[in-house]
Amino acid sequence: MELFHAHNQWATRPADERFADLQSLYEACKEYAASARENTAAVSSIRTEAIDGNVQLVGRANNPAMLTHWAFGQLSARIGAPASYLRELPATLACQNLNHGLAKYADRSDTANLLFHQNGGLLLRAFTSDEYARIWNWEVAERLLGLERQGWTPARPDKRFDGGDPSQCQVCNGTGRAPSGPCATCKGSGLALPALYASDHDMFAFVRNNSAVIREPGNPDGLQRGVIVQNSEVGASALKLTRFLYREMCGNHIIWGASNVMEIKVRHIGNARYRWGHYEAELRRYLTQGASEDEARISAARTCKIGDTKEQVLDRLFGMRALALPRKTLEAGYDATRPEQDGSPTTVWGMVQGLTRHSQTVPYADTRTAIDTAAGRLMAANF
Numbered sequence: 001m002e003l004f005h006a007h008n009q010w011a012t013r014p015a016d017e018r019f020a021d022l023q024s025l026y027e028a029c030k031e032y033a034a035s036a037r038e039n040t041a042a043v044s045s046i047r048t049e050a051i052d053g054n055v056q057l058v059g060r061a062n063n064p065a066m067l068t069h070w071a072f073g074q075l076s077a078r079i080g081a082p083a084s085y086l087r088e089l090p091a092t093l094a095c096q097n098l099n100h101g102l103a104k105y106a107d108r109s110d111t112a113n114l115l116f117h118q119n120g121g122l123l124l125r126a127f128t129s130d131e132y133a134r135i136w137n138w139e140v141a142e143r144l145l146g147l148e149r150q151g152w153t154p155a156r157p158d159k160r161f162d163g164g165d166p167s168q169c170q171v172c173n174g175t176g177r178a179p180s181g182p183c184a185t186c187k188g189s190g191l192a193l194p195a196l197y198a199s200d201h202d203m204f205a206f207v208r209n210n211s212a213v214i215r216e217p218g219n220p221d222g223l224q225r226g227v228i229v230q231n232s233e234v235g236a237s238a239l240k241l242t243r244f245l246y247r248e249m250c251g252n253h254i255i256w257g258a259s260n261v262m263e264i265k266v267r268h269i270g271n272a273r274y275r276w277g278h279y280e281a282e283l284r285r286y287l288t289q290g291a292s293e294d295e296a297r298i299s300a301a302r303t304c305k306i307g308d309t310k311e312q313v314l315d316r317l318f319g320m321r322a323l324a325l326p327r328k329t330l331e332a333g334y335d336a337t338r339p340e341q342d343g344s345p346t347t348v349w350g351m352v353q354g355l356t357r358h359s360q361t362v363p364y365a366d367t368r369t370a371i372d373t374a375a376g377r378l379m380a381a382n383f
Contacts, residue, residue: 001357003255005228005242006155006195006206010253019196022145022154025205029138032200033233037116040130043106048098050091055098057114057124065122070201070234074127078112079105115234117200125200126234133272135239137203140231143280144205154194155208155226158248195228195253202232206249214245214294223247225294226255227283238365239266239276241283245294259342260298261356262376263369301349301379310334313346320381323374325355333358333371352379 019025045060055072056064067075076083079101086094115126115134144152195206206228213222223245230240241264247257264279266272307313313334318327337345337354344350352375359371 001258001261001353001360003244003246003258003261003360005230006204006249006253006255009195009197009204013197013199017197017199018193019198020193022141022148022196022205022207025196025198025203026138026141026145028198029136029141029203032117032198033136033138035117035119036125037118037122038134039114039116040111041114043102043109043112046102046112048095048102050095053091055091055094057127063122065116065124067124068200070236071124071127074235076101078127078129128235128268131269132235133268133270134233135231135266135268135272135276137198137231137233140203140229140239141198141205144207144229147207150209151211152207152209152227154196155206155249156194157251157253195249201234202230202236205229206255214298221247223257223259223294225286226258235268238268239272240264241266241279243283243286259353259356260375260379261359261372263372265365265369297379298349301352302343302347304348305344305346306348306351307346310345313351317351317378320378322377322381325371325374329358329371330355333375336361348378348381351375 019028039059041059047058048055049058049064050056051064054066056066057075058064072087073083075098076086079098081097081101086097089097109129111130113126113128113130113132113134114124115128117123117125195204197204206226208224208226210224213224215222224247226244226246228240228242230237230242232238242261243264244255244258244261246255246259249255264282266276266279307316310331314327314330317323317325317330323330333351333355334345335354336358337343337350338357339345339350342350342353345354355371355375355378359368359375362368362371
């Protein structure tokens, strides 16, 4: 199956959000944090004012702060108002609506968690509830730097569409992008930069370990281990760890031949740091295990039959409480299996691949995670 996580980043990120190595990514994220200031404020003390034609946030100290596009959307969502509508209003009228909503919101929530960018003036980067537990992008990048000592490096394209090796395009400086779209010189396929991205909004890193290639039947090139890490320190998304095996990544960052995909998500609320530490330990075990262990597991899963027919397979899996998947989802996974690539859907390996492929078509992150988790449990089950 194909994964488009990295491709979507490659296709949309501006040049100043692309990085050549993990150290540069870490330093940029650290710089964003160094200019940030966190503040917990009583909602009743917060108001908006129209200043110089812009909506600005003002607190007890009467220091106005501009709002980023994202922070304005968060504030609007908190008070239950459509941000797209408010953005079209004159600043004075928008502030009247926002202040009315803030007064009502103060009845439901005592405090708000505010994140500012401080560089001369103030810029509000995030408006979240007091339950929000921030995990900084630089903290995630720092842990990725530690993985480099274990053989994990930023993932780069394995080949271009024309079959050549990726090379630095002198026209687009290796970004593969021009203002109007893909670079006309390298046609977007001469991308030398790895899949590393960061901004004041979020971060994305795809790292791989190609020093321990995992052999599988019918694939002389073998499989590489890949891990995608995503985070947002302003509340745009959870901390996500997606691990998988894959064959190659092409010049426009589509990941080909992905299998055994599993996504772990840590929401930024409550004891997020404790849960992050738990999942990080699980991830480290995955990162350090030998290729022979994966080869043995894949070989066993390919030959382990769940049942002789579709009905037998679905009956048996539906009866496994550990999977906790509806029969309809199991059937969709069975039907999504491609025998020529995955093997028979009556085997553990075939069903794992089918479920993973089906999960990538589901629009809801929580449902995708549940399916991927069930696929991982199926892979580890004893039949």
